[in-house]
Amino acid sequence: MATMTTEVLVIGSGAGGAVTATRLADAGRQVTVVEEGPWVDADAYEPFSLDEMVTKYRHRGLQGALGNPAIGYVEGRCVGGSTEINSGLYHRLPDYLSEAWQKKYDIDEFGPEPLARYATQVEAEIGVSTLPTAPPPSFAVLERGATKLGWRNMEFARVFRYDQAGRGTKQTMSRTFLPRAMAAGATVVPNCRVTRLERHAGRVVGIRAQRTHPDGGRENLRIHAEHVVVCAGAIHTPALLQRSGIRHNVGHGLKMHPTVKIAARFPYPIDHGDVPTHRVTEFDPHLTIGGSASLKGHIAMALAEATHDIAEPLADWENISVYYAAIRSEGAGRVIALPGMKSPLVTYKLTEADMSRLAQGLVHLGEVLLAAGATELYPSLTGGPVVRDLEGIGQWWDRATRGNTNLQTVHLFSTVRMGNNRALTGTDSFGRVWDHANLYVNDGSLLPDASGVNPQAAIMAIASRNAEHFLATR
Amino acid sequence: MLWFEREVVQALGSSTDQDTRSAVEAFVDGSLRAMPEVPRLGVLAETVLFGTYVKALAATGRLNGPEDLRVLLDRWESSRIGPVRLYVHVFRSLVLFGENELGSGVMGDAA
Numbered sequence: 001m002a003t004m005t006t007e008v009l010v011i012g013s014g015a016g017g018a019v020t021a022t023r024l025a026d027a028g029r030q031v032t033v034v035e036e037g038p039w040v041d042a043d044a045y046e047p048f049s050l051d052e053m054v055t056k057y058r059h060r061g062l063q064g065a066l067g068n069p070a071i072g073y074v075e076g077r078c079v080g081g082s083t084e085i086n087s088g089l090y091h092r093l094p095d096y097l098s099e100a101w102q103k104k105y106d107i108d109e110f111g112p113e114p115l116a117r118y119a120t121q122v123e124a125e126i127g128v129s130t131l132p133t134a135p136p137p138s139f140a141v142l143e144r145g146a147t148k149l150g151w152r153n154m155e156f157a158r159v160f161r162y163d164q165a166g167r168g169t170k171q172t173m174s175r176t177f178l179p180r181a182m183a184a185g186a187t188v189v190p191n192c193r194v195t196r197l198e199r200h201a202g203r204v205v206g207i208r209a210q211r212t213h214p215d216g217g218r219e220n221l222r223i224h225a226e227h228v229v230v231c232a233g234a235i236h237t238p239a240l241l242q243r244s245g246i247r248h249n250v251g252h253g254l255k256m257h258p259t260v261k262i263a264a265r266f267p268y269p270i271d272h273g274d275v276p277t278h279r280v281t282e283f284d285p286h287l288t289i290g291g292s293a294s295l296k297g298h299i300a301m302a303l304a305e306a307t308h309d310i311a312e313p314l315a316d317w318e319n320i321s322v323y324y325a326a327i328r329s330e331g332a333g334r335v336i337a338l339p340g341m342k343s344p345l346v347t348y349k350l351t352e353a354d355m356s357r358l359a360q361g362l363v364h365l366g367e368v369l370l371a372a373g374a375t376e377l378y379p380s381l382t383g384g385p386v387v388r389d390l391e392g393i394g395q396w397w398d399r400a401t402r403g404n405t406n407l408q409t410v411h412l413f414s415t416v417r418m419g420n421n422r423a424l425t426g427t428d429s430f431g432r433v434w435d436h437a438n439l440y441v442n443d444g445s446l447l448p449d450a451s452g453v454n455p456q457a458a459i460m461a462i463a464s465r466n467a468e469h470f471l472a473t474r
Numbered sequence: 475m476l477w478f479e480r481e482v483v484q485a486l487g488s489s490t491d492q493d494t495r496s497a498v499e500a501f502v503d504g505s506l507r508a509m510p511e512v513p514r515l516g517v518l519a520e521t522v523l524f525g526t527y528v529k530a531l532a533a534t535g536r537l538n539g540p541e542d543l544r545v546l547l548d549r550w551e552s553s554r555i556g557p558v559r560l561y562v563h564v565f566r567s568l569v570l571f572g573e574n575e576l577g578s579g580v581m582g583d584a585a
Contacts, residue, residue, distance in 0.1 A: 050501070050575040060508040062564070068556055297575035301567045308548055311488070314574075343510035382559065383552055403554055406563065 001220045002211075006032035006187075009207060009225035011194050011240070014081020015456050016443030016463045017231030018173035018181065019122070023467035025184035032223070033181070034192040034209060036232075037078035042172050047085075048275075048293035056085050065333050065348035071258055072408040073346075075233055079190050080174035082233070083456065086410065087275035087293075088158040088170045090128050091453035092119050093461070094285060101448045105419025108429035109465070118461040118468075126171045126460075127161040131277065137268070138291060138321045139276040145372030151282035156290075158277055159456070192221065197228065197244035197439070204228045204439045227474065229431075231443040231463070234412040235335055238445060239344035241416065241426075241433070242337035248434055249426035254333035254348060255414040255450040257326040258407045260362045260400075261292060263302035264369040265313060265376035270294070270321040280368055285328055285452040287361050289368060292322040305406050306384035313376070323369060325361030326409075328452045329354045335415050350402075358407070359400035366393040380406040411455055416445040418462075424448075430469040442466050475503040476518070478525030479565070485543040486569045498572040505568050520561045524550075 007030035010021045017033060025031045037056070045052040053061045058077035065071045076082035095112040102110040135143070135155070146153035160168040169175070178188060191212040198206035207223040230237045238251035276291025283289070292298065296314075302322045303310040313320065333348030350358075366377050370390060377387050379396055382404045387393050416426035418441075422434060431446055433439040442463045444455050451458050475483075483502050487495055506514065528546070531537035537546065551562040 050571065054504070059510055060505045062505050062509050062513075062568075064513060066513075070556065070560055295575060297571040297573075300570040300574045304566055304570055305563075310570075338512070341511045343512070345512050382563075403556070403559070 001222055003222045003224065004032065005224045006030055007225065008032070008227045008229065009034065009223055010229045010231055012081060012231035012233065012237070012443065013079050013173060013178060013188065014076060014231060014233060014443065015083050015173060015459045017081065017229070018083075018177035019460050019463040020229050020231060020442045020467050021181040021186050022177045022184070023464060024471065025181045025186040027471050029471075031181065031186040032225070033178070033186060033188045034194060034223070035079045035081075035188065035190050036193040037076070037190065039079040039174070039188070039190040040084070042080070042084060042170070042174050048295055048298070050297065052085065059343070063346070065254075065256070065346045067333070067348045067350065068402050069350070069405055069407055071256065071348050073256070073412060074410055075235065075412070079178065079188060080172045082410075083159075083172045084174060086454070086456065088160055089277065089454040090123075090157045090159050090457050092116070093451055093458035094453065097285075097449070097451065101419075104421070105417060105424055105448045106421045106429075107419040107448075109469075110429065114465065115458075115461050118464040119457060122457070122460045122464055126159050126176050128157045129160055129162060130155050130157050132162045133166040135278065136271040136274070138270045138272070138274070138294065139278050141264075141266075141270075141321070141372045142276065142278040142280055142289065142291065142323070142368060145368035145370075146280045146282065148371040149368060151280055151368065153278060153280045153282070156277050156279050194240060195243070197240065197246075199244065199246075199436070202435055203437050227438045227440070227470075229440045229442050231441070234415045234444045235344060235346060237441055237443055238335045238415040239337040241441075242335075242344070246433060246436070249417065249424065251335040251337070251344075251415050252332075253414050253417065254335055254346070254412065255447075256329060256333070256348065256409045257411040257450060257452075258329050258350065258354065258358060258409055259324045259326040260358050260365070260405060260407065261302055261322055261324045261380040262362070262365050262369060263299055263306075263320050263322050263378040264374040265316065265320045265378075266374055267319065269318045272296075272318075272321065276323075280364075283364065286357060287325060287327050287364070288453070289325050289361070289365050290323065292324050294321045298322055302380065303378050305380045305382060306378035306386050313378070323365055325358070325365040326411075327354060327357045327361055328450045355400070355402060355405070358405060359397055362396050362400055363393055366396065382406065411451070413444040413447040413451065413455055414449055416441045417448045418446040419448065431466045440466070440470070475499070475506055476521050476525065478521050478528065479506065481525075481528070481540075481543060482547065482562075482565045483569055485540045485547060486566050487573065489573055494573065494576065497576050498569055501572040501576060502565070502568045516557065517561065517564070520557060524561070
């Protein structure tokens with residue numbers, strides 16, 4: 001068995017892991033980042049395409065939280081993690097949430113002011129911008145519809161940098177923080193899956209991993225590290241901790257933003273190359289409306305949720321785009337590592353209030369799309385119905401049941417919460433796992449509850465904060 | 475991919491081009507192999523159950539060919555039983571995504 005030694009081992013290279021590695025390497029610490037997935041050039045594949053799904057998504061995107069109804073979800077599995085596959089929307093954690101979490105979970109040095117300081121630093125480093133040019137038709141749809149209805153709406157910023165011609169480049173971790181960490185001396189090891197943490201007397205004393213070589217050959221690896229920071233995401237961080245025998249408040253209370261969708265047909269062509277950045281915020285914080293990836297394959301799948309007769313609308317796919325309504329769910333789920341299995345069992349239980357909110361989201365999404373000029377709406381309800389006017393939308397209230405509603409999510413959190421309240425949390429206020437001197441979590445698992453917005457900004461700000469605390473104390 | 479899973483992919487496909495159908499079948503096969511263990515075991519169990527049922531229907535002359543299977547799958551997708559509905563939903567989504575994203579020749583077939 002090969003061995004490797006490092007001062008700090010970071011497991012996972014997404015928003016949490018990349019920021020952690022950069023902060024520690026910049027401070028002169030010896031850092032090694034191990035990533036289960038491959039290193040894929042950020043420009044290698046069209047965003048949201050089949051090739052990207054096969055190469056960069058965990059399980060090719062075919063994952064789900066079991067429940068009634070089941071909820072499909074996706075995660076990145078490549079160097080850079082989910083920042084390589086998401087739409088790059090950037091939104092700071094709302095102040096009212098950081099205040100509420102600080103009180104409920106008793107989190108030190110948390111709240112609007114401290115987090116704003118770290119967010120400002122991250123934003124300056126990574127590049128956060130709005131569109132420099134007039135929005136394309138798919139972006140303008142929600143603004144037009146919401147304005148007509150008198151609903152609040154706004155363009156969200158993205159982690160994008162734009163050139164003088166207005167061409168945007170998403171600032172993924174493989175383009176930004178990870179190269180910087182490497183320049184400061186960090187080592188990134190792709191295709192390396194950590195299987196277990198070895199513990200003794202409240203310390204992690206070794207890490208078992210398996211590295212896959214380019215020829216497909218596998219090599220078992222034992223890594224020695226003074227400190228271990230787990231940043232494998234809200235599903236695989238708790239799974240790894242559980243496999244290693246750490247279970248106190250680990251894997252409980254999974255939170256997410258369940259999402260319903262509508263494929264909307266317009267009497268004119270809609271662009272399909274990007275994800276719209278405009279959002280309807282009238283129903284914040286519990287309900288957000290926005291745009292989804294809309295390649296032809298996505299449109300075909302969205303149409304088929306409402307009807308099996310998709311040949312005619314699919315022939316007109318260039319006039320169709322997919323939009324979503326996402327809720328901040330009251331329900332919760334679990335991540336359970338099962339003996340002998342690589343992937344954990346994931347469950348999620350929606351409350352009746354969640355189901356009602358999802359129906360409300362679908363109706364409001366339909367209203368705004370019709371106001372924007374859509375002529376036909378295909379909801380993510382098995383059997384639809386497809387509707388063409390406001391009167392038709394009313395049918396969805398009764399149709400949006402547990403048995404008919406097809407749900408997805410891309411935001412997962414809260415499986416190893418942070419804070420001094422040990423009864424509710426799996427780590428202290430800065431991500432150190434309870435009862436362990438050298439084991440930390442620093443990713444979306446730490447968020448005590450659903451963020452209501454894209455969590456990347458919150459994950460990066462909290463990771464930056466925790467890394468600074470680590471440097472000050474270790 | 476088991477026998478009945480291949481039958482489902484063929485029944486749900488709309489392309490008339492054999493190369494495209496083969497490519498979609500390979501894509502679905504790869505996706506099923508990539509699934510997490512627990513959901514994949516669930517799909518396998520359903521495949522065995524549904525495949526046996528369909529074979530029994532065929533043996534008694536109540537199901538003749540892919541078109542009949544397609545009608546049956548449409549009915550299952552509206553089932554009140556979640557795992558039954560989800561089984562068809564997963565296969566239909568994979569077939570549609572594959573047909574529409576794998577090759578340019580598929581566009582005309584699907585339309």
